[in-house]
Amino acid sequence: MLMADFKCRLKADQGFKMNEKKRVVVTGFGAVTALGMNVSDIWTEIMAGKTGIKNLTCFDTTEYSTRIGAEVDNDKLAQRLADIKFKRYDRTVEMAIVSCEQALKHAGLIGDGPDYNPQRIATIIGTGVGSAHSLFHAYNCFFEKKVRGMRPTTVPRCMANATSAQVSMKFRLTGTNYMITCACASSTVAIGESFRMIADGYENIVLCGGSDAIFEPASYASWNNLGVMSKNPDPLKACRPFADDRDGCVLGEGSAALLLESLESAQSRKATILGEIVGYGASSDAEHITRPSPEGQANAIRNALSSAEISAAEIGFVNAHGTATRANDECESASILNALGSSADDTPVSALKSYFGHLLGASGAMETIITILCLQKNILPPNLNLENRDPNCHLCLVGNTPTETNASYALKNSFGFGGTNAVLVIRKWHD
């Protein structure tokens, strides 16, 4: 007998129900973006059709060809950190601390602090770049003063898992803690892996999400020279997902966090349930480091539907990755059509990056939160700057005003450089 068969039989003999998955619900969320310092403010701004994209102020952009972005208000961030009693650290970490504190508090799992009791909660955070500001500072010190210029705590500040480690320590979360890094898909994968972790019974409660702070001179210069950012100087009009006249993405900084837990856990502690994650699919393009592949993306969507055990016809809303680059939006349109078939003809699609910029490793988590709110409030966000639709994007795009919906299921797509594709299926929560 194979060892795997033996283990299965052993578990069956011991009374385990094989393949019995736990339902996974969302009971808290938090966020920090240019549009606001909490989810409620961000939602209000989106529904009012406002964007957080402005001319960048945090460093001199004179030599850059793109000078706009969605910056988090530094004074407000400093105030929130002081309220939470968290010393200034790395900006990616700081924003995660703020969003995670909100999610834990929203879920009713922590009080005002600053001292917290240890709790068995896992911490799974996604990031595209990590501690960009600390790395920039460290290299500056090194180039200026060589070895003696390097701060002794550079390793813990800059290590790729700095964010999940600091969140876990700050809030005394004793479940497993680690980071997921797969570019712009990072936080969607973080949510997906957390979903699986709970569904399969490895953890009962997981704090997941993403954080990225890209606005330091070197990281932003890297993006500037990659040739994918919009050169439109008008911050209000530059980010135009699925529009015929789009010319690239606009970056943002921020963090978003969700509290996922098993349905039994949420019900036993009488938590307010905000939505349910019912499926997760992932795939790799295995083709090109930056050019997306419609086959790879469609595979991830199909995998997500299969995981949720629902048909394409049941999807009532697609929250697209929608970066507003020429290549991505056309490719994503083809992927959605490929995976949803004729159901795509009347399934509304929105993209949110025109509101708070492309949050990179935090984008999927932020957009998942808005998707949950859309299902909860029966309304879909407008696509900003969609005056001229790209005829090559054959999607049922939401127009320039919010649209009512009775959708029960939504897809959240996220596709990252490196070919990582991740898709969540979210279900509206009915009491």
Place this chain on the structure above:
Amino acid sequence: MTHDEIISQLKNVMKQSSQESADWDNIGDDSSIQSLGFDSLSILDLIYDIQQEFGIEFEAEELATVRTVGELVSFLKEKGV
């Protein structure tokens, strides 16, 4: 620099590197460095920040016997601050 000037500048440096919210207005010669929120890791940052702030260089081991703020001020004076 006078003793008081060094303490005043040192307080600002320590505030930056400390992991705790200490009573910075009331620290004096007898205040223990450990009680101000410095552990084995953050003390390394404090040493780094002192070197940058006062423009001096020394090895961490040289502070092995320094326990209080007053002893630290004396040490800095010996280094020519």
